[in-house]
Structure formats: C-alpha cells, structure tokens
Amino acid sequence: MRRSLPATIVVLIGLLLLVNFVVINPLVAGVAQGVLELVVVLAAGAAVLGGATLLVHHGGQLARTGGDRLGSGVLLAGMAAMLLAGFYPGSAGSADPAVRWLVAALLAPLIAALFAMLFVFLLAAMQRGMALRSRQMVVMLLAAAAAVILLLPLGGTLGAWLAGTSAWALAVPVGAVFRGLLIGVAIVAATYAARVLLAVGSADD
Amino acid sequence: MPDLGSLLGGLVAFIGEQVGASSLRLGPIATVTLLTVMLVILSLVARPSTRWTVRDLGRLASVGRAMALAAESGGVAAFSLGTAGVARATSSLDRLQTLAGIGVLSVVARAAARSGVPLRVTSNDAVAAGMARAVLDDAHRRTETLERRSRSSAEYLGEGRATAAATALARGGSPAASFAAGGLAEEGLLLLYGASRGAASSSFGTAAPSQASSVLLTGEGTMIGPELFQATSDIRGRADRTGVLAANRLLLVALAVIALGSLLAWVAGVDVTTVLAGA
Numbered sequence: 483m484r485r486s487l488p489a490t491i492v493v494l495i496g497l498l499l500l501v502n503f504v505v506i507n508p509l510v511a512g513v514a515q516g517v518l519e520l521v522v523v524l525a526a527g528a529a530v531l532g533g534a535t536l537l538v539h540h541g542g543q544l545a546r547t548g549g550d551r552l553g554s555g556v557l558l559a560g561m562a563a564m565l566l567a568g569f570y571p572g573s574a575g576s577a578d579p580a581v582r583w584l585v586a587a588l589l590a591p592l593i594a595a596l597f598a599m600l601f602v603f604l605l606a607a608m609q610r611g612m613a614l615r616s617r618q619m620v621v622m623l624l625a626a627a628a629a630v631i632l633l634l635p636l637g638g639t640l641g642a643w644l645a646g647t648s649a650w651a652l653a654v655p656v657g658a659v660f661r662g663l664l665i666g667v668a669i670v671a672a673t674y675a676a677r678v679l680l681a682v683g684s685a686d687d
Numbered sequence: 688m689p690d691l692g693s694l695l696g697g698l699v700a701f702i703g704e705q706v707g708a709s710s711l712r713l714g715p716i717a718t719v720t721l722l723t724v725m726l727v728i729l730s731l732v733a734r735p736s737t738r739w740t741v742r743d744l745g746r747l748a749s750v751g752r753a754m755a756l757a758a759e760s761g762g763v764a765a766f767s768l769g770t771a772g773v774a775r776a777t778s779s780l781d782r783l784q785t786l787a788g789i790g791v792l793s794v795v796a797r798a799a800a801r802s803g804v805p806l807r808v809t810s811n812d813a814v815a816a817g818m819a820r821a822v823l824d825d826a827h828r829r830t831e832t833l834e835r836r837s838r839s840s841a842e843y844l845g846e847g848r849a850t851a852a853a854t855a856l857a858r859g860g861s862p863a864a865s866f867a868a869g870g871l872a873e874e875g876l877l878l879l880y881g882a883s884r885g886a887a888s889s890s891f892g893t894a895a896p897s898q899a900s901s902v903l904l905t906g907e908g909t910m911i912g913p914e915l916f917q918a919t920s921d922i923r924g925r926a927d928r929t930g931v932l933a934a935n936r937l938l939l940v941a942l943a944v945i946a947l948g949s950l951l952a953w954v955a956g957v958d959v960t961t962v963l964a965g966a
Contacts, residue, residue: 525774525814532813532843539842550859557845593849596856596877603856603880607904610883614907622903662942663896666913671783671894674916678786 496678537561744918745868745890746908750795753864753888754802760887762863763805766792767855767882768819769869769893770848772812781870783916784894785815788868790919791892791910792819795866796826796839804863805838811851815869816843852877861885867906868892868915876901892918 495517501507502514540554567573567580575581611619632648635641711718743749757764768788771781792808799806800823808819819841827836844854852874858881865886867879875898883889883905891902892910899911910918951957 521774528774528813528817529846532816532846535813535816535843536845553857592853593847596849596853597873600873600876603877604904607876607880607901610880611904616903616907618903618909622900626900660896663899663912665941667780667894667896667916670913670916671780674787674919675779675783678783 492678533561744908744914745791745892745906745910746888747791747794747890747918749888749908750798750864750890751802754798754804756887757799757804757863758802760863762861762887763807764795764799764864765862765866765882765886766795766806766808766819767851767867767869767878768792768808768810768812768815769867769871770811770851770874770878771870771872772810772815773818774814775812775846777870780894784868784870785810785812787894787915787919788892789815789818789822791866791868791915793822793826796823797830799839800826800830800832800835803832803835805835805840807839807862808841809844809851809854810841811844811847813843816841848872848874852881855879855881857881863887865889866891868910871895871898871901873897876904879905 498510498517499514502510537558540557543549543554544551544558564581564584567578567584568575570580573580608623612623629648629651632644632651634644636644713721754764768785771777771785773782773785775782796806796808806823808816808823810816810819823839823841824836827833827839844850855878861884862882863886865882866889867882868891871878871893872895875893875895879891879901883891888908889906890908890910891906892915893899893902894912894915896912902909902911
C-alpha cells in the first residue's frame with residue numbers, strides 16, 4: 483500500500499502515542515511528551531495566524547466596495563480595542579482591568595443576549611421543521627409535546643401523577659436514549675480515532 | 688561464517704523446536720471448532736457488501752444533485768465545521784467530530800468543484816480553517832479545476848462558540864446548499880438555524896447527543912450521534928466502511944443481549960449478570 487509522507491508521519495506518531503498509552507517506558511514517555519508539547523506550540527502559532535488572517539480578511543473587505551463593510555469595521559474596531567487594552571505599556575495582559583471590563587461589560591452581555599434568543603429561534607426552527615415533514619421530526623415534536631404536558635405546573639393528584647411520570651420519563655426512556663447515543667458514539671468514535679491515528683483506509687491519501 | 692543454507696536451516700530448526708515444545712491447550716478437535724466458530728462470526732460481522740445495506744446518511748448521496756441545482760441558480764454552498772475545532776480547548780470527542788466533518792467536507796468540496804459552485808467554509812478554529820483550505824485545494828486539484836479555486840474560501844471566524852453562531856445568524860445572503868458537520872454545544876440551534884435559512888437543501892450532523900434536536904429541527908439530511916462518523920466512513924475507503932459496519936453489527940448484538948437479559952431478569956427472575964460477568 484502506497485502512503486504519502488504526511489500519512490506515514492501520522493502513523494508513526496499515532497503508534498508512538500499508543501505505545502506510550504500501553505507501555506510504561508521513560509524514553510517513550512519523554513518523546514510522547516515532546517510531541518504533545520509541539521501540539522501546544524502549533525495551537526499557539528495557529529491562534530496568532532488566525533488573528534492575522536482575520537485582520538487581512540476583514541481589512542480587505544473594508545477596502546472593497548460591497549459586502550458587509552460595517553460588520554468588518556466593527557470586528558476590526560473590537561480587535562483594536564482588545565489589543566490596546568491588553569498591550570498598552572504597563573498592561574497586565576489578559577488580567578488587566580481594562581481587558582476584564584471589556585469582557586464583563588461588552589462581551590459577556592453580548593453572548594448572554596445571543597443565547598437569550600434561543601427560545602425565539604427554537605420556535606422558528608420548529609415551524610420550519612414542521613414544513614419539512616420528516617418522520618423523525620414528527621416523533622420529536624410529539625415527544626416534546628408530551629414533555630410539555632408532563633411539566634405543566636399543576637397541583638393535586640393529577641399534578642403529583644404528572645410529576646412522577648415526568649421523573650420516570652426522564653430517568654428511563656430519555657435516559658436510555660441518551661445512554662444509547664453515548665455508547666454508540668463512544669464505540670464508533672473509538673474506531674474512528676484508531677483509524678485517524680493509524681491512517682487506515684484513507685481514501686483521500 | 689555460516690552460509691544462507693545454514694541460516695535457513697537454523698531458522699527452521701528453531702521453529703520446529705518451538706512447535707515441538709508447545710501443546711494445544713484445548714486439544715485438536717476443540718481448537719478447530721473454536722477457530723471455525725470465530726471465522727464464521729468474523730465473516731458475519733465484518734463482511735460489508737452482501738449482508739449490509741448502507742443508508743444514505745445525511746442525504747450525502749444527493750450532494751451532486753444539490754450542487755447541480757446550485758450551479759443552475761448561480762448560488763453558493765456553505766459548510767460549517769461546527770464549533771469544536773481541532774486545537775480549541777474542548778474534549779477529544781468534540782475534536783474527533785471536527786475531523787469527521789473534514790471527511791464530509793472533502794466529499795462536498797469535490798462535488799462543488801466539479802459543478803463550479805463556490806464553497807464557503809467557516810470555522811471558529813484557525814487550525815480547522817487551515818485544514819479546510821487544504822481540503823479545498825485538494826478538491827480542485829483532483830477535479831482539475833484549479834482555475835475555480837479562488838472562488839471558494841475557508842474562513843476563520845474568530846474564537847468562541849457564540850462567534851460562530853452570531854456570524855451564521857447575521858450573515859446576509861442565502862446559500863443554495865448548506866452543510867454543517869462537527870461538534871456543537873448550546874449554540875447549536877442558533878448556528879444551524881442561521882446556516883439553513885433560505886437554503887434550498889441542507890445536511891447537518893453532530894455526535895453531541897444534546898444537539899440532536901437542533902439537527903432534526905433545522906436540517907433536511909441529518910447525521911445524529913454515531914451517524915456522523917458512520918457517514919464519513921460510508922463515503923470513504925472500503926476498510927473504514929468495513930470497520931464501521933462491523934461496529935454497527937456488534938452494537939446490535941450488544942443491544943440484543945441487553946434487551947434479552949433485561950427480559951429474562953424481569954420475566955423469569957434470572958440474574959444474567961452473574962452468568963455473563965461472574966459478578
């Protein structure tokens with residue numbers, strides 16, 4: 483089987499990490515640790531590169547006519563503000579009060595506002611989902627309707643029965659589906675991870 | 688210095704000695720029976736083409752048609768690699784989902800390159816965006832359409848899950864075909880809703896169980912849970928497919944054992960755990 487150089491490197495590193503996982507050996511552990519440290523360096527370099535590409539992309543967008551120039555301008559202004567707050571002479575970096583204020587007063591509320599819209603978009607998505615008319619969608623909407631009924635805030639005998647049934651539904655059928663999904667994902671992901679580590683059967687190779 | 692004949696002779700003698708010094712633990716008949724049973728089970732489990740029917744997970748089989756329609760309408764295709772990334776601070780399972788998404792992307796990118804449809808890939812991880820760029824390059828190289836490469840792009844959106852979701856919601860224009868494959872979290876519905884808005888066809892997948900409902904609500908083609916990894920294997924090499932199909936059958940066997948054991952315990956009061964696990 484013909485393999486490219488990157489695939490060979492992937493196989494060698496994959497085997498090294500697997501051996502390190504199975505065998506206790508100081509030399510192998512040292513080499514594996516070195517490889518993992520290289521990954522950290524790669525991630526750090528990628529973050530800087532990502533920032534640079536973001537700058538170039540939106541800088542170019544700003545220079546061109548058409549496109550989302552306002553969005554690009556806001557993004558670049560935000561980047562500039564955060565960089566200034568983190569890098570001005572005497573700044574404490576990410577722990578600087580100015581950076582913390584930007585995060586707490588601007589970024590966190592923006593993210594919170596975005597997630598607050600989840601309910602609205604859930605309703606819109608349900609409307610669109612009903613238009614798709616798939617079987618899975620129908621089953622899911624029926625289950626959702628049942629869950630809403632079970633969670634109705636009622637008192638008395640009916641309320642107690644609904645609460646009991648709701649707890650049972652959460653623990654048994656819903657729990658079973660989640661466990662089943664997790665078991666399935668774990669098995670297939672383990673197979674997939676082994677294939678990635680050993681570069682097995684890569685059609686793109 | 689021994690010649691080649693002496694070396695081979697020594698090797699054969701060594702093997703003979705080892706065979707002579709060994710004995711069958713179970714006896715000849717029991718050993719042959721055991722091996723035969725194992726071979727039968729293996730052939731049942733791992734034979735892919737005759738006993739298995741591969742489903743069209745995520746409607747990926749119709750990617751070519753979706754791209755043809757996109758080409759006719761002059762639209763673009765969009766692909767999101769989820770929000771887990773490869774080098775971000777997430778769990779290994781989430782990162783694996785991004786790699787599975789890269790596999791799906793390679794198929795979509797080739798179909799887009801063949802049809803001349805610009806493909807816009809987005810990710811909130813710089814490394815994943817870099818990998819996507821390589822996939823786009825490869826797709827155009829393989830389809831000999833390098834002159835169209837500049838029309839497709841892989842864009843790094845910036846750090847954060849909320850960033851990806853907000854960009855998907857705020858971006859103007861509707862893609863003719865929309866795809867998303869990778870790890871998602873609480874922002875999943877926002878991202879997928881934004882990605883599917885106005886799209887003529889959509890195919891979304893994630894292995895995150897908590898986001899299964901988001902995928903179902905927004906996508907025409909869906910890959911939920913293990914299906915994301917299965918879909919990648921279905922569309923890739925044969926060995927991958929065999930492995931995943933074998934895992935499927937093993938899963939079914941495991942589920943059958945659990946169901947049967949539960950039934951026995953419930954109806955007949957038999958403690959299967961003691962028999963199977965010796966607990």
